[in-house]
Each structure stands twice: as C-alpha cells, then as structure tokens.
Amino acid sequence: MLQNMTDEDISTVAVTGAHGKAGRAAVAELLAHGYRVLACDLAGPVGRNTDLGAPTMRVDLTDYGQALQALTGADAVVHLANIPEPGMYPPAETLNRNSAMNHNVFLAATALGLRRVVWASSETTLGLPFGDDGGTLRYAPVDEAHFPHPSSTYALSKVLGEAAAAQFAAWSGIPFVGLRLTNIFTADEYARVPAFWDDPGSRKWNLWGYVDARDVGAACRNAVEASSVGSVNLVIAAADTIMRQPSAELLDEFFPGLERRGSVAGHQTLLAIDAARQAIGYVPAHSWRASIPS
Numbered sequence: 001m002l003q004n005m006t007d008e009d010i011s012t013v014a015v016t017g018a019h020g021k022a023g024r025a026a027v028a029e030l031l032a033h034g035y036r037v038l039a040c041d042l043a044g045p046v047g048r049n050t051d052l053g054a055p056t057m058r059v060d061l062t063d064y065g066q067a068l069q070a071l072t073g074a075d076a077v078v079h080l081a082n083i084p085e086p087g088m089y090p091p092a093e094t095l096n097r098n099s100a101m102n103h104n105v106f107l108a109a110t111a112l113g114l115r116r117v118v119w120a121s122s123e124t125t126l127g128l129p130f131g132d133d134g135g136t137l138r139y140a141p142v143d144e145a146h147f148p149h150p151s152s153t154y155a156l157s158k159v160l161g162e163a164a165a166a167q168f169a170a171w172s173g174i175p176f177v178g179l180r181l182t183n184i185f186t187a188d189e190y191a192r193v194p195a196f197w198d199d200p201g202s203r204k205w206n207l208w209g210y211v212d213a214r215d216v217g218a219a220c221r222n223a224v225e226a227s228s229v230g231s232v233n234l235v236i237a238a239a240d241t242i243m244r245q246p247s248a249e250l251l252d253e254f255f256p257g258l259e260r261r262g263s264v265a266g267h268q269t270l271l272a273i274d275a276a277r278q279a280i281g282y283v284p285a286h287s288w289r290a291s292i293p294s
Contacts (some may be wrong), residue, residue, distance in 0.1 A: 010114050010224060012036040014074035016061060016105065017081030018052055019044030021184045022120060025217030026078050027052050033221060040070040041081065062097055067104035071112055078220045079105045079119035086124070086154035098157035106164055110172045117169075118223040121162055121178035121233055123271060124155035129205035131254075139259040140251055142207060143272040144180075144235060162233050169231040177223040177280065178233035182209040182271055184216055190288040197244055204254045207270035208241035212286035222280040232279055239284045248252040 013030050017023040018039035030037050036235075037054035042061075050056045059070045063083055071077055083089055084097045089097070102119065109117045126142050127149035128133035135151045150156040165176040183206060185192075196203050219236045241247055247264040264270065267289075276282035 008123070010035075010075040012038060012074050012076075013224060014038040014040065014071045014077040015054075016040050016059070016070065016077065016079045016101075017120075018054070021114070021186060021213050021214045022080045022086065022181065022220075024052065025213040026080060026220040027054055029214075029217030029221045030078075030224070035224075038074050041154055057253060059102040061104055064090060064104045064107060067101075068108040068111065071105070071108045071114065074112075074114060076116040076144065076224050077105060077109055077113055078224065079117065082120060082157070082218075082293065083154065086152040091153040095153035095157050097145070098154070099160055102157070102161040102223070103164055106168045106176075107172060110168055113172075114174060116224055117165070117174055118178045118220055119165070119176070119178055120144060120156040121180045122155065123180050123182045123206055123209065123235065123237075124152065125150060125158045125162065125180060125233075126235075127151065131201075131204050137207075137255055137258060139261050140207065140255070141262060141268075141270045141272040142235070143261075143263065144233060144275050147233075162231070166231040167232075170246050175226075175228050176231040177226065178231070179216075179219055179223065180207060180235045181216060182211050182235070182237040184213050184287070185210050186213045186269070187286075187291070190291050193242055193288045193292055196242060200243055200245060200250060201254060203242060204250075208243045208247075208250060209237045209241045209269060209271040211236055211238045212284065214286050215282075215284040218285070219276065219282050226280040228279055234276040234279055234282070235271050235273055236275055236276055237269050237284070238287055239269055239273065240267040240287055240289065241269060242288065243267070253272060
C-alpha cells in the first residue's frame with residue numbers, strides 16, 4: 001500500500017478533458033507551477049504543439065486500454081473528462097459513459113501506481129437543481145454533508161464515482177480528491193452576469209453559485225499538492241454568489257423558513273467552501289465583482 005506521499009513525488013500530471021473549461025484552466029495552472037502535463041481529450045486539437053502548451057492525445061476513456069495509455073508516464077492524474085451536464089445526451093448514455101470513464105481512469109491509476117487522483121465530481125450530488133421542480137434543499141449553506149441526493153443520471157454518475165473512488169483509495173492507498181464543482185465561468189463570460197439580476201429565481205437551482213475557471217485550475221493544483229489521505233470530496237465554489245442581493249435576502253425570498261447552519265452574511269457563497277479550504281488550502285481569488293459594477 002502506498003503511504004506518506006507528498007507533492008515532491010509528483011512532477012508529471014495527466015489531465016483528461018484538457019480542452020474543456022476546467023481542463024484548460026488546470027493545464028495552465030499546472031504548467032505555470034512547473035509541472036509537466038500530459039493532456040488528453042476526445043475533442044480539440046492533438047499533437048505536441050497545441051494551444052494548450054502541452055502534448056495532447058486523442059483518447060476515448062470509455063475504453064480501458066486507452067485510459068491506461070493516457071496515464072502512462074504520469075505521477076498523478078487530474079481527471080476532468082465527462083459529459084459535463086444533464087440533458088446533453090439520453091439519461092442512460094450519460095450514466096453509462098460517465099461511469100465507464102471514471103472507473104477506467106481509477107482502474108488505470110491504480111494499475112500504474114499513480115501518486116494521486118484528482119477528479120471532477122459535481123455540485124449536483126448535493127441535490128441540485130433546488131427549487132419547485134427539483135431537489136429538496138434541507139439547509140444552507142449547503143456543505144459536504146448534504147449528500148447523496150442525485151436527481152438525474154448525471155448526478156448519479158458522480159455519486160457512483162465518489163463511491164468507487166472510496167474503494168479504490170482503500171484498496172490501493174492512493175489518495176483521491178473529488179472536486180464538487182459548481183457552475184464554471186471564464187472571465188469573458190462575466191458579461192452575462194447582469195442578465196441574472198432581474199430574475200434571481202432563474203439561478204436558485206444552485207443557490208446562485210458559480211466559480212471562476214482560474215480558481216478551478218488552482219483547486220486542481222491544490223488537490224494534487226495536498227497531504228490528504230483516503231478519498232475526500234469537496235465543494236468548489238466562488239467565495240460569493242452571482243447576485244447583487246445579499247445571501248440572506250435571497251434565502252428569505254426563495255426558501256423562507258429554511259434552516260441556516262452558519263453565517264450567510266453579505267454576499268457570501270451558499271455553497272460552503274470551508275472544507276475545501278481546510279483539506280486542500282483552496283482559497284478562491286476571483287469574482288465577477290472585480291470586473292462588473294454591481
């Protein structure tokens with residue numbers, strides 16, 4: 001069993017889903033901090049001279065052999081390749097493909113003896129979408145204990161991934177970190193934010209949460225470098241909400257009488273990030289408020 005591994009053991013990181021929002025941010029963050037990156041994706045340009053700045057392989061991770069090849073030569077993997085949201089494909093395809101990709105990457109990481117597995121779980125495991133036609137919101141801020149409450153096969157694929165990660169970590173001694181990512185925004189997408197303000201109900205589905213892609217990249221690196229053991233799963237969100245209204249007012253209007261566990265002062269996030277701060281040192285550095293007057 002592998003024990004007492006540190007970031008000093010890790011110099012090469014495989015990144016799956018490298019051409020997605022999270023993938024691009026993770027690759028950029030890792031390269032900026034001196035890591036060698038082996039990128040792969042089922043879409044986007046491939047070869048040694050892609051716009052990612054890292055060699056990129058075309059890989060279908062639903063095939064175990066291809067997953068094994070993609071991770072060969074890496075010390076750790078940041079696994080971000082999945083169907084990214086519900087509704088893009090038929091429910092069965094979403095469940096089957098996401099589960100196959102996750103399980104193949106976990107199997108390959110274990111077979112190769114990687115030092116650490118970081119992977120994209122989802123905020124949807126916590127019960128999203130919240131609201132009239134969605135999941136039941138039990139309290140706020142929502143933290144890691146508000147789990148498992150999948151309301152789609154997409155969310156279920158992530159719940160099953162977290163269960164599998166716990167077993168692979170126990171079998172192998174490899175630390176696994178699942179990042180329960182909320183709605184990712186790139187800097188140029190913040191221009192969309194004011195359109196939400198006149199209809200705050202349109203964003204109650206995830207408690208007005210968001211996260212900057214650059215902070216997702218940092219979270220991936222933090223997780224690679226963390227000293228965690230076993231399998232942990234952490235909410236990754238911005239420090240604030242995407243709305244102008246204070247968080248307490250939003251809860252009063254859309255979830256009256258809801259139990260509040262902890263502070264909801266100012267515009268603070270209602271997707272709690274305290275555990276991520278403690279476990280991997282995650283401190284979000286970016287907000288839409290820096291570029292758009294509220």
